[in-house]
Amino acid sequence: xxxxxxLIISCIFINNIILAQYLGACPFLxxxxxxxxxVGMAFAVIFVLTMAGIITWVVNxxxxxxxxxxxxxxxxxxxxxxxxxxxxxxxLKKSIPALYAGLGIxxxxxxxxxxxxxxxxxxxxxxxxxxxxxxxAISYAVGFGFALILFAGVxxxxxxxxxxxxxxxxxxxxxxxxVLSLTFFAFKGMV
Amino acid sequence: xxxxxxxxxGLGVSCGSILSAASKVFYVYEDPRIAExxxxxxxxxxxxxxxxxCSQAAGAVVKGEALPSxxxxxxxxxxxxxxxVMGLDPGTAEPLRSINTCTxxxxxxxxxxxxxxxxxxxLSALYDGKRVCTxxxxxxxxxxxxxxxxxxxxxxxxxxxVIEEKCVGCGACERVCPKSIIKIRTMxxxxxxxxxxxxxxxxxxQTCPAEIDIPKYxxxxxxxxxxxxxxxxxxxxxxxxxxxxxxxxxxxxxxxxGIEDEAVSINQLKRFAADYEMNSxxxxxxxxxxxxxxxxxxxxxxxxxxxxxxFLKRLGHSVTVFDxxxxxxxxxxxxxxxxRLPKKVLKWExxxxxxxxxxxxxxxxxxxxxxxxxxxxxxxxxxxxxVGAWKDYNMKVEGEDLKGCYTGINFxxxxxxxxxxxxxxxxxxxxxxxxxxxxxxAIDCVRTLVRxxxxxxxxxxxxxxxxxxxxxxxxxxxxxxxxxxxxLAAPTRVIGDENGHVTHLExxxxxxxxxxxxxxxxxxxxxxxxxxxECDMLITAIGxxxxxxxxxxxxxxxxxxxxTRWNTIDAxxxxxxxxxxxxxxxxxxxxxxxxxxxxxxGGGRRAARSIHQYLSGEEVKAPGSALFKKHIKESIFxxxxxxxxxxxxxxxxxxxxxxxxxxxxxxLVLQEEDAIREAHRCLACCRICYNKDVAA
Numbered sequence: 069x070x071x072x073x074x075l076i077i078s079c080i081f082i083n084n085i086i087l088a089q090y091l092g093a094c095p096f097l098x099x100x101x102x103x104x105x106x107v108g109m110a111f112a113v114i115f116v117l118t119m120a121g122i123i124t125w126v127v128n129x130x131x132x133x134x135x136x137x138x139x140x141x142x143x144x145x146x147x148x149x150x151x152x153x154x155x156x157x158x159x160l161k162k163s164i165p166a167l168y169a170g171l172g173i174x175x176x177x178x179x180x181x182x183x184x185x186x187x188x189x190x191x192x193x194x195x196x197x198x199x200x201x202x203x204x205a206i207s208y209a210v211g212f213g214f215a216l217i218l219f220a221g222v223x224x225x226x227x228x229x230x231x232x233x234x235x236x237x238x239x240x241x242x243x244x245x246x247v248l249s250l251t252f253f254a255f256k257g258m259v
Numbered sequence: 260x261x262x263x264x265x266x267x268x269g270l271g272v273s274c275g276s277i278l279s280a281a282s283k284v285f286y287v288y289e290d291p292r293i294a295e296x297x298x299x300x301x302x303x304x305x306x307x308x309x310x311x312x313c314s315q316a317a318g319a320v321v322k323g324e325a326l327p328s329x330x331x332x333x334x335x336x337x338x339x340x341x342x343x344v345m346g347l348d349p350g351t352a353e354p355l356r357s358i359n360t361c362t363x364x365x366x367x368x369x370x371x372x373x374x375x376x377x378x379x380x381x382l383s384a385l386y387d388g389k390r391v392c393t394x395x396x397x398x399x400x401x402x403x404x405x406x407x408x409x410x411x412x413x414x415x416x417x418x419x420x421v422i423e424e425k426c427v428g429c430g431a432c433e434r435v436c437p438k439s440i441i442k443i444r445t446m447x448x449x450x451x452x453x454x455x456x457x458x459x460x461x462x463x464x465q466t467c468p469a470e471i472d473i474p475k476y477x478x479x480x481x482x483x484x485x486x487x488x489x490x491x492x493x494x495x496x497x498x499x500x501x502x503x504x505x506x507x508x509x510x511x512x513x514x515x516x517g518i519e520d521e522a523v524s525i526n527q528l529k530r531f532a533a534d535y536e537m538n539s540x541x542x543x544x545x546x547x548x549x550x551x552x553x554x555x556x557x558x559x560x561x562x563x564x565x566x567x568x569x570f571l572k573r574l575g576h577s578v579t580v581f582d583x584x585x586x587x588x589x590x591x592x593x594x595x596x597x598x599r600l601p602k603k604v605l606k607w608e609x610x611x612x613x614x615x616x617x618x619x620x621x622x623x624x625x626x627x628x629x630x631x632x633x634x635x636x637x638x639x640x641x642x643x644x645x646v647g648a649w650k651d652y653n654m655k656v657e658g659e660d661l662k663g664c665y666t667g668i669n670f671x672x673x674x675x676x677x678x679x680x681x682x683x684x685x686x687x688x689x690x691x692x693x694x695x696x697x698x699x700x701a702i703d704c705v706r707t708l709v710r711x712x713x714x715x716x717x718x719x720x721x722x723x724x725x726x727x728x729x730x731x732x733x734x735x736x737x738x739x740x741x742x743x744x745x746x747l748a749a750p751t752r753v754i755g756d757e758n759g760h761v762t763h764l765e766x767x768x769x770x771x772x773x774x775x776x777x778x779x780x781x782x783x784x785x786x787x788x789x790x791x792x793e794c795d796m797l798i799t800a801i802g803x804x805x806x807x808x809x810x811x812x813x814x815x816x817x818x819x820x821x822x823t824r825w826n827t828i829d830a831x832x833x834x835x836x837x838x839x840x841x842x843x844x845x846x847x848x849x850x851x852x853x854x855x856x857x858x859x860x861g862g863g864r865r866a867a868r869s870i871h872q873y874l875s876g877e878e879v880k881a882p883g884s885a886l887f888k889k890h891i892k893e894s895i896f897x898x899x900x901x902x903x904x905x906x907x908x909x910x911x912x913x914x915x916x917x918x919x920x921x922x923x924x925x926x927l928v929l930q931e932e933d934a935i936r937e938a939h940r941c942l943a944c945c946r947i948c949y950n951k952d953v954a955a
Binding site: 154228 | 262263266267270271274277278281282284285286287375376377378380381384
């Protein structure tokens with residue numbers, strides 16, 4: 069049990085997928101101008117990453133490892149994740165139209181989110197078991213959402229400040245992200 | 260190697276088959292037009308339209324929730340393609356346009372000085388901005404940055420100006436404006452707007468019963484954009500030629516320039532713009548919304564009816580106007596004499612309104628040739644009653660029905676009908692004429708009599724000149740034309756000769772006593788002061804009220820129509836003008852009692868707004884913060900420092916000697932340079948700020 073808690077804390081804070089591992093920086097900058105979109109993206113990622121974590125673990129364990137085809141991992145995962153997102157989109161549209169309308173454009177955008185791919189590959193590299201892989205996927209996703217929301221909050225304040233002309237918008241966003249990332253480094257060594 | 264190929268093939272096939280199976284299982288019927296429409300859009304998923312991606316926007320277009328022009332990237336060509344898919348005519352779709360409603364919050368005083376703020380949203384977060392004005396433009400141009408089409412630029416006065424040709428109506432500016440100063444509206448939405456407490460309104464616009472955007476059209480005249488000024492006026496008032504001539508301009512009483520100087524001659528500027536259009540020889544295009552398929556009957560072709568019909572037509576409803584008289588115009592055709600409003604001008608104006616595609620049925624009388632019930636039976640979805648106030652009040656004194664005695668509106672109407680060649684009646688004009696009353700009808704009667712060759716015309720009024728309800732300019736004109744005024748005189752008896760023809764009017768002298776409910780000092784008779792005034796023609800013009808006898812011939816349901824104790828049709832809510840029968844609306848004199856033309860025009864528009872709400876299945880109601888005849892307290896500022904006196908443009912008029920011989924129009928239009936100079940006198944007031952005069 070203790071291991072799992074360590075894993076959760078490590079995934080959310082210490083090895084935060086964006087702020088410590090620098091994966092998924094594109095949606096991190098793209099969807100954090102407004103709190104509203106940041107929250108939408110956060111939930112979409114939690115949803116898809118959980119699903120992707122499970123499926124890729126299954127594909128890896130029961131197919132790739134079994135036949136010694138590890139070198140096909142990247143391309144296989146790309147295919148699986150893309151199909152998964154499409155599948156989820158169709159499923160939600162039919163079964164939970166409200167959720168589909170809520171996630172809106174973010175769902176297809178995740179197809180190209182490197183954080184998803186990254187987490188799946190980390191799970192394999194760390195040789196996690198199924199439960200561990202599941203918890204790691206959910207935790208990384210929560211960490212991703214957490215960073216997104218934090219950053220959106222900060223950015224909404226930053227626009228009100230006296231930002232010099234050349235540093236406005238994305239530039240100051242990157243500087244802010246750097247500072248935010250540094251604060252997350254304070255967690256290093258906790259575990 | 261072979262395993263790898265097999266594995267990838269297997270993975271591909273299984274992913275593919277799962278997805279294709281899923282697409283069957285989870286199939287949701289989608290209008291095929293959505294995909295087609297999406298195909299015609301730019302596919303940028305930019306969100307500029309306000310929807311989450313192109314497919315959402317396409318869905319909204321197909322559902323009718325968005326216009327074909329929703330895609331802000333595809334431009335007009337894309338809009339035409341989308342419209343073609345939807346089978347809509349892109350030409351009739353109403354484009355959204357951005358309007359800046361503030362004319363310069365930058366003029367308001369500073370509350371504080373703060374360095375380094377670069378965006379409106381930041382400034383607004385700091386105590387609502389640095390100006391004293393809480394609603395005005397902050398002037399840092401968030402809208403300019405937000406606009407992806409370069410359609411907004413910083414104007415020379417430090418507030419953003421929308422370039423109409425470039426605006427696509429994407430709404431990005433409206434979303435970023437922390438003050439809601441920039442608004443995106445379609446034409447219909449603009450036509451339906453009422454003055455609200457939170458709006459940026461000058462005192463004149465708050466006062467105008469038709470709610471015309473006065474500061475805007477004056478600034479357009481100042482910039483030489485006369486056509487723009489005509490369009491601005493026409494958004495609120497379709498009878499600008501008539502109003503420009505006869506309006507007693509209550510707005511000018513609230514002109515803030517009037518505190519230190521003379522008020523701006525607002526009405527003459529309106530007439531200038533209106534005459535500019537008429538004299539230019541071509542009619543400006545008036546845009547009309549797509550047809551809604553609803554039918555409305557407008558009973559009464561007076562100013563209220565014409566205004567209501569005009570706005571209903573522009574909102575896309577089909578309208579038929581019914582009128583008792585041989586021609587449309589109502590009181591402004593028959594009650595206002597030729598020398599104030601030439602019939603040629605009126606005809607041009609009414610033709611312009613009818614040209615929109617409004618049908619007119621004249622010489623049909625409500626209650627005789629048709630009833631409200633028969634209109635309902637004929638399939639009209641809503642009915643507007645603007646029957647006016649045509650019944651003259653009687654003095655209730657002995658002898659007022661002797662030969663040579665007339666009542667005001669009756670006299671004017673009979674004379675106007677004959678003058679316009681619609682009847683052969685010849686009214687014998689006396690040598691010594693007396694008109695009783697102090698209102699505009701009385702003045703119209705005396706000025707008409709002078710022109711008809713009466714040797715002596717006397718006006719008898721029971722109060723003093725100060726209390727006369729007639730327009731000041733009219734009283735002055737009557738004085739110039741040699742009318743004699745007898746004030747503080749209450750008629751008691753009309754005396755006739757043996758042939759039953761009037762010879763004398765007997766009246767009691769009065770003196771002023773305590774003020775009454777209307778704030779005017781009540782005249783009190785002086786005992787034993789009976790005086791005789793010789794006359795051979797007598798006109799009573801002491802007011803008029805609506806004639807609601809048409810109801811008697813109507814169906815049971817219509818007889819339930821509520822009537823007030825002043826015999827007017829009871830509009831339950833004076834803003835929406837809906838009556839107790841939901842599909843009947845009213846405005847003008849029949850709702851208010853005898854009142855101003857501009858009041859009837861404003862009422863007609865409000866009724867059209869309510870009818871539009873009723874026909875669209877919405878609740879008929881006014882916005883809670885509707886200003887309606889109230890003033891925003893802070894906007895009636897009492898001092899305007901920094902103003903230099905500049906004379907108000909004199910109204911050009913025909914010399915008295917010439918004008919009393921004919922019915923030619925007595926008041927003339929301003930010359931262009933005078934109009935521009937007059938327009939420069941406008942302080943462009945808003946709620947709390949105004950333009951100071953720069954030292955000349």
